[in-house]
Amino acid sequence: MLICTALSLLPKETSGEYGPIAGYVPVVLLLLIAIAFPVAALAAGRLVRRKVETPEKQIPYECGVDPISDSKDRFSVRYYMIAMLFLVFDVETIFLFPWAVIYDKLGVFGLVEILIFLGILVVGYYYAWRKGALNWV
Amino acid sequence: MPLLNILGYPTIYETFAILPELLLVLFGCAALVLDVLLPRERKELTAYFCLAGIGTALLALWQVFETNRIRLPFTVFYGMIAVDGFSLTLRLVALVAAALAIAMAVKYLDVEEEQHGEYYALILFATSGMMFLSSGVDFITLYVGLELMALSVYVLVGYLKWNVQFHEKRGEKSSEAALKYFLMGAFSSAILLFGFSIIFGLTGTTNVEQVAGLLPGLFKANMLTTTGDARLMAIMGIALVAAGLFFKIAAVPFHMWAPDAYEGAPTSVTAFMSVGPKAASYAMLARIFLVAFAPLRVTGDPQIPGWAVMFGVVAALTMTVGNVAAVTQQNAKRLMAYSSISHAGFILLGFVAGNEMGYAGAVFYLMAYTVMNLGAFGVLLSLRSEERVGDKLDDLNGLYQKQPALALMMLVCLLSLAGIPGTGGFMGKFYLFGGLIQAGNKWMNILAVVAALNVVISLYYYARFIKAMFTGKEKEEAPVTLSPPLHATIVLTVILVLVMGLYPQPFSQLSRFAVERLGPPTPPQAAQK
Numbered sequence: 001m002l003i004c005t006a007l008s009l010l011p012k013e014t015s016g017e018y019g020p021i022a023g024y025v026p027v028v029l030l031l032l033i034a035i036a037f038p039v040a041a042l043a044a045g046r047l048v049r050r051k052v053e054t055p056e057k058q059i060p061y062e063c064g065v066d067p068i069s070d071s072k073d074r075f076s077v078r079y080y081m082i083a084m085l086f087l088v089f090d091v092e093t094i095f096l097f098p099w100a101v102i103y104d105k106l107g108v109f110g111l112v113e114i115l116i117f118l119g120i121l122v123v124g125y126y127y128a129w130r131k132g133a134l135n136w137v
Numbered sequence: 138m139p140l141l142n143i144l145g146y147p148t149i150y151e152t153f154a155i156l157p158e159l160l161l162v163l164f165g166c167a168a169l170v171l172d173v174l175l176p177r178e179r180k181e182l183t184a185y186f187c188l189a190g191i192g193t194a195l196l197a198l199w200q201v202f203e204t205n206r207i208r209l210p211f212t213v214f215y216g217m218i219a220v221d222g223f224s225l226t227l228r229l230v231a232l233v234a235a236a237l238a239i240a241m242a243v244k245y246l247d248v249e250e251e252q253h254g255e256y257y258a259l260i261l262f263a264t265s266g267m268m269f270l271s272s273g274v275d276f277i278t279l280y281v282g283l284e285l286m287a288l289s290v291y292v293l294v295g296y297l298k299w300n301v302q303f304h305e306k307r308g309e310k311s312s313e314a315a316l317k318y319f320l321m322g323a324f325s326s327a328i329l330l331f332g333f334s335i336i337f338g339l340t341g342t343t344n345v346e347q348v349a350g351l352l353p354g355l356f357k358a359n360m361l362t363t364t365g366d367a368r369l370m371a372i373m374g375i376a377l378v379a380a381g382l383f384f385k386i387a388a389v390p391f392h393m394w395a396p397d398a399y400e401g402a403p404t405s406v407t408a409f410m411s412v413g414p415k416a417a418s419y420a421m422l423a424r425i426f427l428v429a430f431a432p433l434r435v436t437g438d439p440q441i442p443g444w445a446v447m448f449g450v451v452a453a454l455t456m457t458v459g460n461v462a463a464v465t466q467q468n469a470k471r472l473m474a475y476s477s478i479s480h481a482g483f484i485l486l487g488f489v490a491g492n493e494m495g496y497a498g499a500v501f502y503l504m505a506y507t508v509m510n511l512g513a514f515g516v517l518l519s520l521r522s523e524e525r526v527g528d529k530l531d532d533l534n535g536l537y538q539k540q541p542a543l544a545l546m547m548l549v550c551l552l553s554l555a556g557i558p559g560t561g562g563f564m565g566k567f568y569l570f571g572g573l574i575q576a577g578n579k580w581m582n583i584l585a586v587v588a589a590l591n592v593v594i595s596l597y598y599y600a601r602f603i604k605a606m607f608t609g610k611e612k613e614e615a616p617v618t619l620s621p622p623l624h625a626t627i628v629l630t631v632i633l634v635l636v637m638g639l640y641p642q643p644f645s646q647l648s649r650f651a652v653e654r655l656g657p658p659t660p661p662q663a664a665q666k
Contacts, residue, residue: 120162120166123166123169123170124169126170126173127169127170127172127173130173131173
């Protein structure tokens, strides 16, 4: 709403004279508002709140479980493998879904195409399976 | 109404046009299955299976040519794939490069203890991507082909495992090279796509011939759109596309990834990626700049010089920087990387020349470069043994005493790379320089002189190889053993190099056949006159 108001305040001929630059005025205004909002909110909070300085106040989640170690820990490369396999078979569903919706319109041509696609995926699945990518060691 | 009913389904005849690529993918998938079925000690059978796949694809390619001989050139799949001389020739180059690279790798991978079927399957997938790059005439097809090729090669570069007990450094280098290559490649692909999107925004099409028809219109009048000068946008798009493609062919100033990637990759992969993907990237460069952007090669406007000037500067820089940097290298693979950069500059000369001789010269040079570079890498591969890494220049020391025939074959390949008469490399340079001089422009003559001076520099560092082979004293007594497939490959490349140099007729005819129809479509007005 603020932006609309600001735009209506702009002189009409500006947009013609400065060409493409005038189009960025709302973006700049939005940027300014986005900076001003958190600054104002934090400043207001600082002015209004009570000051309680206990160690519990300094940890990220005051009401949660206490952190036990550094979050920058090494984790198994298996997670990466599972994520990749998930991605592949997730994409498969993305292709299958639109095909299923217009299956009757595509007819035999669509069926053959999707079977080729599934065939390639089955080869990949078999390969991943035999290589032990699905085993959690 | 479904979209396919309006456009019509692709017929079986259209599918037939991409049969070689389909066969490669089929054999690649089968190779993956074969790999898990074979016992550990029989894995190299996958290599011969993949070679059979390439043979079948070659036969299919010949059938595509034979059955369509009369109606060339034409496009299939809604104008996205072209069947013309250029695509047929470059697909042939891709298949030959892949076949030689596979045959060379079999023994090497045994020594590296990395004999897996995935290697060969990935080469087949990369080759099918290369073939789509050669035949694509649409930005989308070209980009998908490029990614198919590049993703496979990224994996191949990082193929060596981290092995803690046994020369771990190589695995480390290989992974580092793969990551560098991947980051640079992904970055350049993004730049390329950004350029495509600007061109698409200006013309509303991704088809290269339609882009060629619409681009001159942007430059005709002082076209001011809502977002500014359309000419500036077009130049920006062309510059971004050029930058993306210069990354792929490793032209200066976008060459920084090449030495690291070439040095770290397994030697057999370096051999493959220095010829196959490079040739395919040139095919893409030719399709985009010689067809889509052809009207802007030279513009009448002195303020907008056209891309030929840019290519000329890049070619001169690429040749000089590549050659000068190669002079001081001690690692043979790194030296070959810089030499490959300088060869990229030579091939660009054909684009600058802008006449049939230059274009045909570029294709001829690509063919010659493919075989002579693979031959030289074949000899480097033969040096690898259990005791020796074989990528230092000193490892060639005393090769003439140990294996005289091998040293002589290396000599032929090196002389060809340097451009000595009687070899394929000389004929390629002859056509490229001839194209420049035929163009008859003062600047092009200067460029030809720069190129000729570069030949002299390159002769120096190729002579360092020769000196090591013939006069060098070897430090350790490690025998050089040649496996039959590697031996056959080196002999074949040397024969091809010599035939190209002594009887270039068939190859120059093939190059002319490749480029005779390459170019923007004739505008209808010009045809009426």
